Amino acid sequence: MRQTKKPSTGPGTGRTVSRRAFLGVTASATAALSFGTFIRSGLGAAKVNVLTWSNTLPAMDDVLREQAKQYTKEKGVEISFEFINQTDLPAKTAAAVESGAGPDIITLWSDGPHLHDKALVDVNDLADGLGKDLKGWTNIAKDIAVVNKTWKAVPWGIIPIAITYRTDWAKEVGYTKFPDTYEEMLVLCRKMKEKGHYSGFALGRSIGDANQSHYPMLWAHGGAECREDGKTVAINSPGTAKAVDYVRQLFKEAEIEDVLSWDDSSNNRAFLAGELACTGNAASIYWAEQKNAPQLRAVTDHALWPKGPAGRFGYSTAISLGIFRFSKSQQESKEFIRWLLTPKQYSAWMGIGEGMMAGLLNYYEDDPVWKKDPKLEVIREIPKYVRMPGYPGPPTRYAAEAMVKYVIVNMFARASKGMSTPETIKQTESELREIYSKA
C-alpha cells in the first residue's frame, strides 16, 4: 500500500508523476473524449446505415463508398454502407423486419416493396419529386415499388438482362444480326449447335438467370401464371403449351445439357471459357471479358429478347431502396436517396457499370453510358419490355413464392427432361393453386 503513494519517475524526463495523478488525468481525458464522441454521434451528426448487395462489379460499390464520403463532407450526415452477398439479403431483411432493428435504408430485390410494404415508410413525396425532376418514372418502376397506390420504395434500377451471343459463330451460319423472333432464334441456335457451338439458358435453381430467361419465354408465347387480379391461376392455356413446346425444342436442338444444374454464374464461366454461343445474362459477361477474355470481347454482342406470338417481354431483377419504419433517421435517409438518384451521382455509378444497371427514371434513357459503346446501346431499351413475375397481375407475395419455388422454371425443366406438355402444365397448375389459394 505504501508503494502506491510513492512518486514514480518518468523514464528519461526527470519529471515525477504520481499514480493517482496519472489515473486522474487519463480518466478525465477518456471521459472528455467519450462525451465528444457521444455528442457527435448521438446529438450532433446524424447517421444513415444502408444495407445493400455486394455488386457483381466491385467498381460500382467503390463509387458508392466515395459518394458516401462526399455526402458526409457536404451535408454532415454520416453514411455507412454495408455490402453483403445478394443471397444473404432476404435473411437479413427478414431479421430486420421481425426484430424492428437494423439498417435505415434497405436494398430490396424485385418484389421486395410488396413483400415488406408494412415495414416500410411511404416515400410518395420523394418518388414524386424525383419523377417530376427527371422526366417521370417508367411504367415498370411503378409496378415494382407502388403498393396500394403508395410508393413504398424508390426504384434504384434494374440489372438489364439481354441476349448475349457470339457474333463470329452467328456469322459462321449466316447471321449478321441477332434474329428478332423466337422461331428464328431457335433456327440460329440449332445451326450453331450443328457446328459444335452450344447455347444455354439456365434451367437450374438460379434465382436470377433461370427465372429471367424463362418468364419472358412464357409471356412472349401468350402464357401467364395468373390473371390481372393477381389471384386466379391461369397457367393452363394454349400460350403456356406453346412456350413449353418451344423450350423443350430449344433444349433438345440447341442447348448444352448442363443448363439443368446452372447457377447464376455458370453461364458467365462457360461463355468466358469460349464454350457458349448464346445465353441470357446481364452485361457482366461483356464487362468481365475486358480483363479475363479480351479476345472474346470483339465477337460478343447483345440483343433484345426476341418477340413471340404475344409480343416482346423481359424480366430483369429490379432493386429498390426502402426506408424502414423503425429508422430514427427517416428524413435524412430520404434526403440521401434523393441525392443518390440525381444525375451527377447516378450517372457516375451507372457509368462505371457499363450496362450492368439501368435507371428507371426516363431521364437516364439518354445517359452518356449508352453512347459509350454501340454494343451496350440495345440494353437501354430493356426497361420498356420488363415485367415482373405475377404479370399480368401485380407482383404479389404469391408470385414471389412461385418464383422462389421455381414453379415456372421447373415446368420447363420437366418438359426438357422428357415430360409431356399437358402433364408438366398440370403439375405446375396444381403447385400454383396451392400457392395462390392463400390469396
Added chain:
Amino acid sequence: MASIAHAERPSGLPWLRRFTASEALTGYFLISPAVFLMAVLLAYPFVLAVWISLTDRVLGEPGKFVGLANFLKLLQDSLFRQTVWNSFVYTFSTVLLKMVLGVILALILNQQMPCRNLIRGALLLPWIVPTSLSVLTWLWMFDSLFSIVNYILLGLGVISRKVQWLGDPFWAMVSVIIVNTWRGLPFFAVSLLAGLMTIPKELYEAAETDGARAGRQFWHITLPLLQPVIAVVVLFSTIWTFADFQIVYILTHGGPINATQIFATMAYDVALVAGRIGEGSAISLFLFPALLVVIILLLRYLRRE
C-alpha cells in the same frame, strides 16, 4: 486467505446458512446459469417456433392463430411431399453409408500401422474445415463444364460421356449424399474408434483360443460391444442430417426440379425468401414429433444397456 477466514466464521444471515447447508439447493443454484442459458437460447426460440407454426404469420405482420392448418396444408402440397421423400432418402442413405464406412475405417485405424496418430488426425479434416468452404470445393468438382471428377472418370475410361452431377435429378441426389457422407464420416469413424479401443483385448484372445476367426470375432464381440456407440452416433447423425442445410443449399439449392429439396432448404425459401414464416416454421417442425419418438426410444435403449 480471505475465503478460509470466511469459512471459519459462520455467516450472520440464517437463510444463507440454511441455503448453503442444503446440498440440493446449492446444486440448483449452481446449475441455474446453465438452465437460464438453455431457457433463453434453446427453449424460448423453440417454443416461439412452435407458436409461429400455428399462425398464418408473414414477415412484418403478427398473423393470427390457425391451429394445425399449416401442417394440414403441407400434407396436400405435392412439393412438400416430395421434400419429405427426399429428406428420408438423403438421411437414411447417408447415415447408412457413414455407419458402414465408419465401422470399416475405425477397424482399419485400430490396427498397428506407421504414422497411425497422424492418419487419425488427418481423418478429422473434413469435420474441422468449415462446411461452406469445403462444399464450395465440391461444387467446383461437380461443375457441369469443368468437373475434375468427370475429367478423371473420362480419362480412366469409366464413363464415355460426362455425368451431369448436379443437373440430373438422380445424380444430384447421389452428389449431395456423397458430400454429406464425406463430411460426416470422421464423426462416425472417430467415435467408433474410441468405442473399439475400450473393448478388452482378452475377449479377442479368448476367442482366438477357441478358434474363432476374424469374421466371427467381429460379429460376436466387436459389434455387440459397439452397439451403444453406434446407437448414439446414429441418433445424432440422423438428427443433424434431417436438419442439414448448407450442403444441399450450396450444391443444388434443392434442384434440379426439386430433386434434392429437403426440409431446411424448403423452410428457408418459404419463410425467409417468400416471407411466409408461419408455413416455414411448420415445414421445419414437421418431423419433430417423429424425431422425438426416435430419441426417446433410443435413450431408453441406451439406459437399459
